[in-house]
Amino acid sequence: xxxxxxxxxxxxxxxxxxxxxxxxxxxxxxxxxxxxxxxxxxxxxxxxxxxxxxxxxxxxxxxxxxxxxxxxxxxxxxxxxxxxxxxxxxxxxxxxxxxxxxxxxxxxxxxxxxxxxxxxxxxxxxxxxxxxxxxxxxxxxxxxxxxxxxxxxxxxxxxxxxxxxxxxxxxxxxxxxxxxxxxxxxxxxxxxxxxxxxxxxxxxxxxxxxxxxxxxxxxxxxxxxxxxxxxxxxxxxxxxxxxxxxxxxxxxxxxxxxxxxxxxxxxxxxxxxxxxxxxxxxxxxxxxxxxxxxxxxxxxxxxxxxxxxxxxxxxxxxxxxxxxxxxxxxxxxxxxxxxxxxxxxxxxxxxxxxxxxxxxxxxxxxxxxxxxxxxxxxxxxxxxxxxxxxxxxxxxxxxxxxxxxxxxxxxxxxxxxxxxxxxxxxxxxxxxxxxxxxxxxxxxxxxxxxxxxxxxxxxxxxxxxxxxxxxxxxxxxxxxxxxxxxxxxxxxxxxxxxxxxxxxxxxxxxxxxxxxxxxxxxxxxxxxxxxxxxxxxxxxxxxxxxxxxxxxxxxxxxxxxxxxxxxxxxxxxxxxxxxxxxxxxxxxxxxxxxxxxxxxxxxxxxxxxxxxxxxxxxxxxxxxxxxxxxxxxxxxxxxxxxxxxxxxxxxxxxxxxxxxxxxxxxxxxxxxxxxxxxxxxxxxxxxxxxxxxxxxxxxxxxxxxxxxx
Amino acid sequence: xxxxxxxxxxxxxxxxxxxxxxxxxxxxxxxxxxxxxxxxxxxxxxxxxxxxxxxxxxxxxxxxxxxxxxxxxxxxxxxxxxxxxxxxxxxxxxxxxxxxxxxxxxxxxxxxxxxxxxxxxxxxxxxxxxxxxxxxxxxxxxxxxxxxxxxxxxxxxxxx
Numbered sequence: 001x002x003x004x005x006x007x008x009x010x011x012x013x014x015x016x017x018x019x020x021x022x023x024x025x026x027x028x029x030x031x032x033x034x035x036x037x038x039x040x041x042x043x044x045x046x047x048x049x050x051x052x053x054x055x056x057x058x059x060x061x062x063x064x065x066x067x068x069x070x071x072x073x074x075x076x077x078x079x080x081x082x083x084x085x086x087x088x089x090x091x092x093x094x095x096x097x098x099x100x101x102x103x104x105x106x107x108x109x110x111x112x113x114x115x116x117x118x119x120x121x122x123x124x125x126x127x128x129x130x131x132x133x134x135x136x137x138x139x140x141x142x143x144x145x146x147x148x149x150x151x152x153x154x155x156x157x158x159x160x161x162x163x164x165x166x167x168x169x170x171x172x173x174x175x176x177x178x179x180x181x182x183x184x185x186x187x188x189x190x191x192x193x194x195x196x197x198x199x200x201x202x203x204x205x206x207x208x209x210x211x212x213x214x215x216x217x218x219x220x221x222x223x224x225x226x227x228x229x230x231x232x233x234x235x236x237x238x239x240x241x242x243x244x245x246x247x248x249x250x251x252x253x254x255x256x257x258x259x260x261x262x263x264x265x266x267x268x269x270x271x272x273x274x275x276x277x278x279x280x281x282x283x284x285x286x287x288x289x290x291x292x293x294x295x296x297x298x299x300x301x302x303x304x305x306x307x308x309x310x311x312x313x314x315x316x317x318x319x320x321x322x323x324x325x326x327x328x329x330x331x332x333x334x335x336x337x338x339x340x341x342x343x344x345x346x347x348x349x350x351x352x353x354x355x356x357x358x359x360x361x362x363x364x365x366x367x368x369x370x371x372x373x374x375x376x377x378x379x380x381x382x383x384x385x386x387x388x389x390x391x392x393x394x395x396x397x398x399x400x401x402x403x404x405x406x407x408x409x410x411x412x413x414x415x416x417x418x419x420x421x422x423x424x425x426x427x428x429x430x431x432x433x434x435x436x437x438x439x440x441x442x443x444x445x446x447x448x449x450x451x452x453x454x455x456x457x458x459x460x461x462x463x464x465x466x467x468x469x470x471x472x473x474x475x476x477x478x479x480x481x482x483x484x485x486x487x488x489x490x491x492x493x494x495x496x497x498x499x500x501x502x503x504x505x506x507x508x509x510x511x512x513x514x515x516x517x518x519x520x521x522x523x524x525x526x527x528x529x530x531x532x533x534x535x536x537x538x539x540x541x542x543x544x545x546x547x548x549x550x551x552x553x554x555x556x557x558x559x560x561x562x563x564x565x566x567x568x569x570x571x572x573x574x575x576x577x578x579x580x581x582x583x584x585x586x587x588x589x590x591x592x593x594x595x596x597x598x599x600x601x602x603x604x605x606x607x608x609x610x611x612x613x614x615x616x617x618x619x620x621x622x623x624x625x626x627x628x629x630x631x632x633x634x635x636x637x638x639x640x641x642x643x644x645x646x647x648x649x650x651x652x653x654x655x656x657x658x659x660x661x662x663x664x665x666x667x668x669x670x671x672x673x674x675x676x677x678x679x680x681x682x683x684x685x686x687x688x689x690x691x692x693x694x695x696x697x698x699x700x701x702x703x704x705x706x707x708x709x
Numbered sequence: 710x711x712x713x714x715x716x717x718x719x720x721x722x723x724x725x726x727x728x729x730x731x732x733x734x735x736x737x738x739x740x741x742x743x744x745x746x747x748x749x750x751x752x753x754x755x756x757x758x759x760x761x762x763x764x765x766x767x768x769x770x771x772x773x774x775x776x777x778x779x780x781x782x783x784x785x786x787x788x789x790x791x792x793x794x795x796x797x798x799x800x801x802x803x804x805x806x807x808x809x810x811x812x813x814x815x816x817x818x819x820x821x822x823x824x825x826x827x828x829x830x831x832x833x834x835x836x837x838x839x840x841x842x843x844x845x846x847x848x849x850x851x852x853x854x855x856x857x858x859x860x861x862x863x864x865x866x867x868x869x
Contacts, residue, residue, distance in 0.1 A: 038738075040729060116748045116756060116844045117810040167746075167810030168844050200749040423808030423845045589804045593846060597807060600847030624753035624842070632838035637849040661847075 002151050002176070005247035006393035011083045014074060014276065016241035018151075018182040024053060025073055025240035026278050027619055028205030033182050035194065058617035062237035062275040063214055073240060073276040082238055082274040083249060087256040090267035090331040095229035098220030102307055103232075106299060107686040108292045108666065109610045110212040110237065113285045114629065115422075117167020118198035119207060121180045123187035131158045134184055138163045139174040139420050140460020141452050143396055147176040147244050148184055163450040166422035170601070171284035172208040173422070174462045175243040204611065204622045208283030211605065211687075212237035213255055213292035219300040220267070225308050225315045229267025229331075230259050230297070236274045239281040245395040248282040249274060253392065254289035257332040261297040262341045262377050262555060263319040268331045278617040284462065286601055287662040290378065298376040298667035299685060302674060306681060312375060312671065313354065316345055320377070336379060337552050338645045339581050345377060347579035347641050348557035357561055361676075369563040371574070374672025376664040377557045380582075382656025383468035383647070384551030398459035400543040401469035403477040405434060407485070407538035409524040411505070411517035413438065413445045415478075418458010419470040420449055424658060425590040429467060430474045432586055437478035438485070439502035440516065456541065464656025467586060468552070472651040473544035481540040488519045491531040547649035554655040556580030558599070558664040562672040569695030571607060571673055576636050581643040583655035591657050592640055598661015600635045606666035607634070607688050680705040713777040718742075718786025726773045732766075733757045735773035736783055744784035744813040748842065755841030758814040758821075759783045765821040784813040792820045795858040803854035807845030814841050819855045828859055 001015040020031045034045035057071035064070060065080040073080055115137075122135040132154065138144050141161035149156045166173065179196055187194040198207060217232035234255050238248040252272035260268060301319075305312040321328045323340045330336065357373040364371065381388075386399035404416040415434050419426060427447045435442040449455055458470065482502055489507025490497040492514045499509055506513040522529035523538045530536060546552070561575040578595060585591045608628040612620045621627040646653020670684045673694060677684075682701030686693055710725040717740065726735055733750075736742040736759070748754035750769045757768040760782040768783075787793040796819050799805070806812045815838070822829055822837040829837065834855045835848070843851060 039734075040727065114844055115808070115810075116754065116842060117746070117808065118748075166808065168808040170844070200751065200754075425807070593804050593807060593850060596847035596849045597845045598847075601844070623751050624749050625751070629753075629842050629844075631840075631842060632835040632848040632852060635848050637852065638847070 002147060002244045004244040004395070005082065005242040006249045007395055008083070008393045011247070011249060012074070012077050012081070014082065014241045016178060016243070016281070018178040018185065026280050027617055028202070028280055029240070030178055030182065030206070033186060035186060035190070058278045058615065060277055060279070060613045060615060060617050062212070062235040062273070062277060065275045065277055066235070066273055073278065080276045082242060082247065082276055084271070084273050085252065086269070086271045087253070087332060088269045089333070090229060090265070092267055092269060095220045095231055095267040095269065098228045099223050100221040100304070100308070101218055102300070102304055103216070103218040104300060104303055104683070104685060106215040106217070106296045108211045108213045108295055108605070109612070109687060110279065111210050111285065111605060111609045112204050112611060112627065113170045113172030113208050113210055114203070115168030115170055115172055118200060118203045119173060119177065119179070120197040121183045122193055122195045123184045124193035125187060125191070131160055132184060132187065134159060134161045136161050136163055136180060137166050137173055138460070139166070139169040139422060139462055140458070141420065141450060142418055142457050143245065143459055144176055145452050146396070148181065151181045152184055152188065161452045163420055166420060169422045170286045171210065171288065171462060174460065175208055175283045177207070177243065200624065201622050204627055205619055206280050208243065208285070209239055209280045209611065210282060210285030211292060212282065215292070215296045217296055217300060219304055221304055223308070225304065225310050225318050227263055227265055227319045229265055229269070230300070231269040234270055234272045236272065237277050237279065237282070238274050239279040240276060241281045243281045243283050250392055251282065251289045255293045257334060258290050258293035259297050260330045260332055261294065262321055262336070262379050263297070264321055265331050279613060286598060287659045288463070290380070290659070290663045291602065291605055291666055294376060294378050294663050295667045295670065295687065299670055302671045303683065306678065313345070313349055316375065316377065317342065320345065334381065335550055338647060339553065339555050340643065340645060341377065341555060343643060344555060344557040344579040344581060345375070348375065348559040348577055351577035351579065351639055351641060352559035352561060352575060369565055370676035371561065371563055372672040372674065372676030373559065373561050374668045374670065374675055375557060375559050376667035376671060378555060378660055378663040380464060380554040380656065380660040380663060381551040382464035382554060383546045383650055384463070385545045385549030387549040388551055396459065398463070398465065399549060400545040401458050401473045402456035402541065402543045403470065403473035404456050404539070404541045405474070405477045405481050407481065407516070407520045407523070409521050411444065411515070411520045413440070414448060415445060415474055416448045416455045417470045417474065418449070418456050419461045419466045422461060424461060424466060424594070425587065426466060426470070429586045429590060430471060433471055433474045434478045437475055438482055440505045464658040464660070467654050468546060468650050468656055469544060471586065471654060472546065473542060475651040476544050477540045477542040480542060481538060484538060484540070485516065485519055487534070488523055488530060489514050492518065492522065492529065544651070552583070552647040552650060552655045554580070554582040554657055554660050556660060556664070558668040560665070560668045560672045562669065562676065564673055564676045564694060566698060569691035569693070569698070571669070571689055571694060573603070573634070573636050577639045579641045579643070580660065581645050582657040582660070583647045583650070584644060584653040585642065586652070586654060588642070591642070594657045595640050595661045596638050598659065599638050599665050600630055602662045602665025603635055603669070604630045605662070605687055606669035610688050677701060711774050713774055715776050715778065716780040718782055728772065728774050730773045731769055732759070732771040732773050732776055732781070733768035736768060742783050742785050746810055746813055748810065753840070753842070754811070755818060756811050756814040758817040758841070760817060760821070765818060784817055787820065790820065792823050792858070792862065795861045796820060796854065799854040799858035799861065800851070803850045803857055805846065805850035805854035811841060811843040815843065815851055819858070822855070823859055823862065827863060829855070831856065
């Protein structure tokens with residue numbers, strides 16, 4: 001069995017068998033595999049499998065799971081924690097002495113990642129090549145091969161992983177799951193391909209689960225609203241096992257580390273528990289931990305403003321890190337590199353027209369829907385490499401990406417990368433980069449990925465890393481190739497290599513020029529035309545990591561206007577605006593797509609998506625009838641404003657943008673709903689904000705305010 | 710096994726199928742028509758949308774035997790369809806897909822809308838898409854693309 005989780009002695013091992021062995025720890029865990037010529041026949045077989053199980057007490061709440069008398073998931077553990085850690089930094093005394101201390105509890109409930117294409121795996125032994133061929137819906141074939149080789153006991157060069165087109169991942173396809181190991185293991189014993197396609201019920205039951213954070217925090221501040229610090233407890237419900245390779249360890253450290261957000265926070269003292277429960281294992285999901293952290297800090301900021309009788313906007317302005325303070329190292333040690341957070345807040349406030357909303361609220365007549373406006377600011381770390389991932393004790397350190405750029409004899413170009421596009425538009429962005437460096441039309445460039453046999457080793461696409469790492473590798477490698485093209489072109493033109501330049505697919509020296517296809521022909525198939533001693537072919541390979549591997553930070557402000565029906569608790573989004581900055585944009589249309597798409601998922605977290613469990617550990621949402629997905633009728637077209645503050649340590653100044661959209665919406669939505677009930681000081685501190693939760697919170701607050709009897 | 714006959718993408722098809730085989734599985738597994746995607750198999754996500762006798766249909770909720778004697782058109786059968794052509798072009802221009810898994814269902818659904826309502830409002834487009842889940846795009850590009858295609862078909866009715 002694979003060891004999973006960070007390489008820390010304090011992280012307890014939770015051996016996860018491909019098929020349950022001895023103990024079944026969550027509903028949905030695979031117990032047996034049935035193989036038949038068709039899926040229907042295999043399901044007929046599965047129906048005949050009887051399991052003799054004796055019931056054990058269920059552990060379903062991460063906070064209660066740490067009680068001394070709680071049932072245990074693993075007999076060898078002293079309690080239910082994978083790991084317990086305290087993150088303390090900054091001025092502890094100032095927090096204790098603070099004139100204002102406000103304690104609140106927050107919960108972001110459990111979700112699934114819900115790629116529309118579920119997971120899937122086809123494997124067979126290729127007799128001719130003597131290797132296992134695995135078609136896998138994954139975000140990173142090379143890393144999955146590493147895990148499969150270890151699990152199956154095969155050398156890595158006897159496994160080829162192909163992921164041709166992947167129908168979404170969002171983190172959920174960045175872990176090696178037991179079904180995938182089982183399919184490969186069965187394929188080794190059969191002389192035919194073995195296929196398993198996850199169905200939606202299996203996905204919601206037993207694929208990667210996510211979020212499920214509980215916060216009990218105290219924010220301390222001066223009377224004027226200056227934030228002093230954040231203290232308290234964070235519980236992460238990590239499910240029954242750690243998934244290979246890194247488990248869900250980062251969830252707690254990132255949640256705690258991101259609590260200061262974009263603010264000047266002087267003190268931090270957070271105890272974190274990463275807890276095993278009888279639920280499907282937790283994995284990464286777009287935003288990893290930060291949607292929860294952002295929800296907690298941005299709700300605290302609004303609650304503090306309400307407590308002090310301030311506008312949340314003013315309290316944010318008072319505490320936001322300013323441009324002049326950059327680079328600013330937060331109390332948790334993150335270096336906010338470049339940007340203008342104040343400008344993002346002001347722009348979003350202008351776009352949403354805050355005064356107009358306030359006027360509308362004042363003029364609301366009894367019986368009309370309540371209106372609220374909410375803000376949330378996020379930061380999004382990307383481009384973090386060796387420094388950050390070794391600090392996290394990651395089992396696999398994704399500190400670089402590689403590219404191989406080849407010009408064929410006709411002048412067309414193939415670029416091979418180790419990242420895995422699954423909707424991010426790498427074919428477009430990377431082709432733009434290669435074309436830019438080579439001085440050719442992007443249409444001449446073909447981007448290839450998703451096959452361990454043909455692409456250089458790489459870590460895949462996650463953590464908003466591809467544009468920084470793989471984009472950087474394509475840039476530097478293409479640049480290297482351009483130098484050789486120039487050298488050959490200069491030779492063909494009989495010009496001094498330092499005097500030539502590349503222009504529109506030609507090497508140009510004064511009024512003379514030679515097209516790339518002549519250069520490519522010489523380099524590949526007519527070596528007698530090359531300068532003496534020059535190696536033939538036009539091919540360059542290289543790896544890239546940013547100049548500073550601690551990471552760069554994209555950021556933005558989300559502003560949302562909602563209406564709330566007091567009688568039903570139904571929340572509707574009336575307007576949504578974003579002011580964001582992800583550094584230099586290679587393709588603004590793709591950036592907008594990532595922002596809009598991320599927000600749709602954030603709206604899902606904020607308003608709709610949840611897998612509740614009953615006391616026996618039964619998941620209560622296993623179809624799209626119970627698990628509510630945001631649709632075209634719920635997700636508005638977001639108005640997006642861009643600022644461009646280039647990063648200082650990446651190629652072109654790019655920063656990642658994949659996750660940011662999903663981080664802030666739950667916080668912005670909850671702040672907007674709370675704003676609608678500002679008169680009775682109702683708190684909305686649990687996602688998703690279902691009609692029932694909203695109605696109950698409003699009733700409670702109005703009862704306490706004496707508005708109801 | 711039951712013998713069924715249908716007109717599939719304009720051509721006659723005769724096959725023996727198990728009664729329990731869904732239309733979607735029949736299309737994908739028996740006929741090799743893999744544009745019909747399966748995102749939930751319980752009629753909620755719309756990725757398997759096809760046209761049966763002119764009606765927008767979830768291929769996962771229909772048995773193949775129910776389509777005996779019917780005319781079934783999948784996205785593969787709409788290559789020469791002028792509305793689908795306009796939609797494909799607009800989806801490309803408006804960045805209406807990311808991973809692309811929902812796209813066939815979106816195209817078949819959008820075509821059905823434009824045949825019934827050639828000049829839909831944004832609200833009508835969103836309403837027509839309410840049964841199709843896209844996890845990547847946040848729908849903005851899709852809604853925009855359908856409006857673009859409608860506009861193109863109105864302005865150049867014969868150019869496609």
